Amino acid sequence: MPELPEVETTLQGLLPHIKHQKMVQITVRQFNLRWPIPQNIAKIIKNQEINDATRRGKYLLLATDKGTLILHLGMSGRLKILTQPTPAQKHDHIDITLANQKIIRFTDPRRFGAVLWTTQPIDQHKLIKHLGPEPLNTGFSSHYLFQQAQKRNVPVKSFIMDSKIVVGVGNIYANEALFLAQIHPMTKAGHLTREQHKRLVVAIKKILRAAIKQGGTTLKDFLNSEGKPGYFKFHLKVYGRGGLSCFDCDTILEEIRLGQRSTVFCPACQLKAVPFEN
DNA sequence: AGAGGTACCTGGCAGC
């Protein structure tokens, strides 16, 4: 499911219900997620107040006085606010009941998600400290991306999906951003011109902002914290459209596999950069 | 150090 827009949508939906609320009861039904949930998590967070909820990349961070609860939705995770107790379904792994009687329910069929606890300053945490800049912040600029790309031989699509370079760009939006920037996904990162870096950064920001505005992309099963889908699906120009014709030029879109991920592009609109053109 | 592949897990779907 979730790339940055979906995580951001989830966070914004959650915030008003959970901020400054005490976690009064925690039920864990399944401890085996991507990493085991700490056995004593319920004891640790019980009666802790959520001071704030923020996002770093695709990690959701619930800050308390004693530490931070780290949540990740993985591929199929979902966080929902229940206003009254509801029987747990098969993949409802965790319920956190708040002092206001609302319940945060974590559901994740594929169990690639994570629920962890840390007392470390969060930016020193193993999962967080190596993360690149937030794509919507000014730190993510064409100058920055150009510097990072020098001498890198990875395809640009893999490059922008690398969380050490920039966080939050998953497979859907990587495909879409490269189409918008008119860059071939196989182009080696180090071969992009400054002009292409500029277009790419603008495209990534534009796509992510638009997707957040639409409440994310629901392909199959993404639902926000209110159980509603996102509508960005209707704006996708290449993702999921391999073999269909390009909206801009009618050429048949090609679908290839790149780093085991499905990659769709227009062979006419998206040209490879010529090495050393810069 | 960088590039590429593997692993984690379930569900849905195409093909036989």
Next chain:
DNA sequence: TGCTGCCAGGTACCTC
């Protein structure tokens, strides 16, 4: 209908 194999929105970790 039922089996098999493949694919899926992520990413840390392993090997070369």
